[in-house]
Amino acid sequence: MRLASAKVGPFRSISRSQSIAIDPSITVLVGMNEAGKTVFLKALHKARDALEIEKYLILDDYPRKDLASYRKRHQINPDTAVILTYELSKDDIAEVNNELNTNISEGYNFEVYHQYDNQISLDIKVDETPVLAAMTTLEGLSNEAIEILKDSQTVRQAYERLQSISLLTEGEQTLIERIKTSLDKAKDLSGWDMITALEIWHLIYSKIPQFLYFSDYDLLPGKLNLNDLKRRQTLATTNPANEAKQIEPKHQAILALLRMADVDLEDFSSGPGYDQLKSQIESVSINLTDRVLEFWKQNEDIEIEVDIRPDPSDAAPFNDGPNLYLRIKNKKHRGVSTSFDQRSRGFIWFFSFLVWFDSIQYQLGLVGKASEKKQILLLDEPALALHALAQKDFLNYIDQLSVNHQVIYTTHSPFMVHADRLHQVRVVEDKGDEGTIISENLSGSNARTIFPLQAALGWNIAQNLFIAKHNLLVEGVSELALLQTMSKIIEDHGEKGLNSSITIMPVGGINNIATFISLLNGNGLNLAVLYDYNGTPDQKIDSMIKSKILSKKSVFNASQFRDHEAPGENTIASDLEDLLEPILYLEYFNSAFRKELGETIVLEPDLPPGDRIIQRIEKYLLKNKITLRPTPGYNHYSVIIAITMNPPKHVSPALIKRFSELFKYINQALK
Incomplete structure (x- = not known):
C-alpha cells in the first residue's frame, strides 16, 4: 500500500485545501525559506504519527486569521485538516478479493479524513454485488433467499430483506448472523451503508503506512548526564503535560541510542556492570559506523567511540553520576579523538539521522507496530550542512530508503534534486493573502522558487562536462x-x-x-x-x-x-x-x-x-x-x-x- 495523494488545509499557512500527488518512491518539496514546506510535512506527521505522539491542536495548527470563528464550531463540527488517499498494492488487492469475495481492480484507492478533533472518517467505495453473488453459493439457502441476494445491491439491503422470509433455513440463519456481526461493528459509525467497505478497512488497517518526521533539531549531543536524563524521564512520566519541556530532542536522541543497545537507564544504577553496558552500546555504534561509511565518502578513516564514566570535577549536571560521551576517532591522525559535537555539522546530522531512523525501527518493532507496516519518511531540509558531493551521497541513501519506504523531503539546495527526476518535484510558494500554495506546475512558478531546479540542471551539466x-x-x-x-x-x-x-x-x-x-x-x-x-x-x-x-x-x-x-x-x-x-x-x-x-x-x-x-x-x-x-x-x-x-x-x-x-x-x- 502506498500514499497516492494528500489534500492538506486549512492548516497553518495553508489557508485553503489543496491536493498534492505523492510520488510512489520520492517526493521533493522545493521552495524558498518560510514558503511553507515544513508546514506540509507537519500536517502529514500529525495525521498519522508512527510514535502516536503528535496531535492536531487548533491553537497551533488552525490558520490564525480564521481561528476565532472556527473555535465556535470546533466541538460540534470539526474541520478536516488532511485527507490522505491510499492506493492498494497488487498483493493487498488479491488478499481483499480472496478474503471478502470482492472484485476490486488494480489502482483501487480509498480516502481517510483526519479532523481537528483527532478523529478520522473514511471514504471507501466498493461494489458489493460480487460479494452477494458469492453468498448465493452458500449451502442451505432456499430459492427465495438466493433471489433476494441476486436482486439486492448492498449487503445491508439483502440483510433486511432476508429477515422477511417466513421460515428461515439453518443456512439462512447462519448467513444473517454473519451479516449481523459485521453490522454490529458499524453500529457506532454513521454512513456505513457498505458493510464490505468496513470489512476492507479492518482487513487493511494494519498495513496503512505511518509517518516519521526528522528535522535538524533531533541531533545527538557530544555528552549527556544519565542521572539527569533519568530524572527528566521520571518527571515526564508523572506529568505528561510537561513532557516536551523535560525531554528535549537531544534527550530523545540519546534514549534512541540506548534503546538500540537494549540498555535501560535503570541499568546504570542496579543492572549489569560497566563493561557489559559499554560493550552493548559500542556494538550498536560499530554497526552504525559501518552504515555511515557506506554512504559517507568525505572521510572514511573515522570511528565512533562511546564511553560511560563519571566526572565529579565537571560542572552540573555532569558532576552527578555517569555521563555518556560520544567521540570521533580519526585513524588518519594516529587515532586522535574529538568530541562528537565538535565535528562538522554535516557529519553530526548524518550520524544522528541514522541513529534516529534505526532506533525508530527498533522501537516500533519492539512493540509490534511495524510488523506489516512501512513508514513514510518526512525529512525536513535533510543534509543541509553537508558538502555538495556529500549531499549527492545522501541522495543515494534516500534512494535506498525509498525501496521500502516512501520518502517526502524538503530542500532549497540544488544538490538535493535529481535533475533527471523533475516529475518528483513539487514547488512550494508563499502567495501572500492566498497563503502557501503547493504545485506540480514548474513552468508557472516564480523564478526564485524554481532556482534550485535550474541550478541542479546547470550543476549536472557542469560536472558531466569533465567526467x-x-x-x-x-x-x-x-x-x-x-x-x-x-x-x-x-x-x-x-x-x-x-x-x-x-x-x-x-x-x-x-x-x-x-x-x-x-x-x-x-x-x-x-x-x-x-x-x-x-x-x-x-x-x-x-x-x-x-x-x-x-x-x-x-x-x-x-x-x-x-x-x-x-x-x-x-x-x-x-x-x-x-x-x-x-x-x-x-x-x-x-x-x-x-x-x-x-x-x-x-x-x-x-x-x-x-x-x-x-x-x-x-x-x-x-x-x-x-x-x-x-x-x-x-x-x-x-x-x-x-x-x-x-x-x-x-x-x-x-x-x-x-x-x-x-x-x-x-x-x-x-x-
Missing part, C-alpha cells in the same frame, strides 16, 4: 529534457533507449558547438552532435567534419529520423520537436499556456502550412496577435517541461520507431 566519457551535444535544455523523457517512454514500450553512459550536454545553440568540442576534444572524450536542421547543411558542422574535428558518423540532425522508414538521410527542415506528432505537441502546448491562451485551443488545422511545428505555431500567434511572452513567439522549454512532468501514456508506433532509430544511431556512434 563523462560519452557526450551528446545538443543545442539547448529543451532537447536534453525531451531526449531523456522519450528515452524512458520507449524503454517502457520495450525498445532500447539512450545508453545510460551517454551524457546529454546543452551548449546554448549550434554556434557554440565548435567551442565546446574544442574544450572537450583534448580530454579524449567520445563526442556526437544532434542539431536542428533548417533545410540546408550547416557550414560550421561541415567545416568540422572536413577538418576531422568531428566524424561524419557522429553528427546527426532531427530531419534524419522524421521518416522512420528511412532513417539516417537528410529530409525536410526539422526540429527535434517534429519527431512528435503535431497533435501530441499541440496538446502539451495548450496545457503549458492554458492561462495565457484563455479559452483559445490551438488545433493543427488552425496552423499555417509548413515543415516545422514550432515555426507554424509562432506564425499562428503572430497572425492572431496572441502574446505569450514580451518577445514574439513562445518559450519552447515550457512545452517540453510539461511533457517531462506528465509524459504521454499512449504514443503511436511511428513515434516509438522514430526515437528508437535516433537512439540506435547515437548509441552506435558513442559505443
